[in-house]
Amino acid sequence: MPTTPSPSTSTATTQQQLEFLQGQLRQNQALAALGALTGTATHEFNNVLMTVINYAKLGLRNEDTASRTKALTKILEASERAAKITGTILAQARNRSDSLEPTDLVDIVESSLVLLEREMRKYRIAVETEFADNVPRAQASGNQIQRVLLNLLINARQAMPDGGTVLVRIAAGGEGRCVELTVRDSGTGIPADKLPKIFEPFFTTKSGPDESGKGGTGLGLAACKEIIDRHGGRIRVESTVGVGTAFIIRLPIAGDQQAAA
Known part of the structure; x- marks a missing residue:
């Protein structure tokens, strides 16, 4: 004859299911946040890339020292900014830990x-x-x-x-x-x-x-x-x-x- 689960067992099972679903929701939210962050970073990175391209063209068109120094300085600044953007995204992608x-x-x-x-x-x-x-x-x-x-x-x-x-x-x-x-x-x-x-x-x-x-x-x-x-x-x-x-x-x-x- 089949046994009927006790109320305490049923409550425990429901709580476990709730905790599992909450964990899944947190994981989905984290993935959605990473996707949104990646989308934002893509726009930012594209903006930086255009800066690098434009100043590289400027440096190639102008042979005088002042123009090339300006172009290289702007390229360096944009590259450092690009490194910060990619560093942030990589940190988010690599570290999914909840540890404090x-x-x-x-x-x-x-x-x-x-x-x-x-x-x-x-x-x-x-x-x-x-x-x-x-x-x-x-x-x-x-x-x-x-x-x-x-x-x-x-x-x-x-x-x-x-x-x-x-x-x-x-x-x-x-x-x-x-x-x-x-x-x-x-x-x-x-x-x-x-x-x-x-x-x-x-x-x-x-x-x-x-x-x-x-x-x-x-x-x-x-x-x-x-x-x-x-x-x-x-x-x-x-x-x-x-x-x-x-x-x-x-x-x-x-x-x-x-x-x-």
């Missing part, structure tokens, strides 16, 4: 801004950075935090259709017990009645993807919150319609620095 380690958030911000420089310029967005002195390292997965940061920066860009300013700030927070990363824009803002739902899956204030094909699924901010929660951190939002929006992330500082503090 001491991470320099300033490096994460700077590499992310390299990838988005052309896009921000295209949409007339001025990017400002403010890094406090001696910012402690965060205990974090650099790739995952970069996913969060890129999502917030793209959201900020989309909130400023007529151009504006985005400020990225890093400082110690919580009386030195955490690292605080802030992304603030001067965009349209979010209505107060929608703020409590902003991190819910499938909730979005957008009508759909923009002309660049980004945003509108309602999964971006939900994924950001899940990542920060898994880090033992916190993400919150402050917004005023017509003034702008700020996302403030707090992450634990690295273990060795925490002990020193």
Whole structure:
């Protein structure tokens, strides 16, 4: 006679299935983020390549020392920028680990801004950075935090259709017990009645993807919150319609620095 699974066994099985599906969703989100990052980097790399080609032609056309020195200098600058772009993509592709380690958030911000420089310029967005002195390292997965940061920066860009300013700030927070990363824009803002739902899956204030094909699924901010929660951190939002929006992330500082503090 067949036995009927006990309620506890059934609950455990359901929980295992839920955890498996959540893991699959995280993997799919990571792959989607890598694909979006690769697409963005391709545009940036093409822009760099055109700079190299144009200045190489300039150097070949002009035999005087001044013109060739200028051309070689611009080619070197563009090549260094290309190396940063490919380095960021390769790091994302190679390291899918969820392990947390001491991470320099300033490096994460700077590499992310390299990838988005052309896009921000295209949409007339001025990017400002403010890094406090001696910012402690965060205990974090650099790739995952970069996913969060890129999502917030793209959201900020989309909130400023007529151009504006985005400020990225890093400082110690919580009386030195955490690292605080802030992304603030001067965009349209979010209505107060929608703020409590902003991190819910499938909730979005957008009508759909923009002309660049980004945003509108309602999964971006939900994924950001899940990542920060898994880090033992916190993400919150402050917004005023017509003034702008700020996302403030707090992450634990690295273990060795925490002990020193």
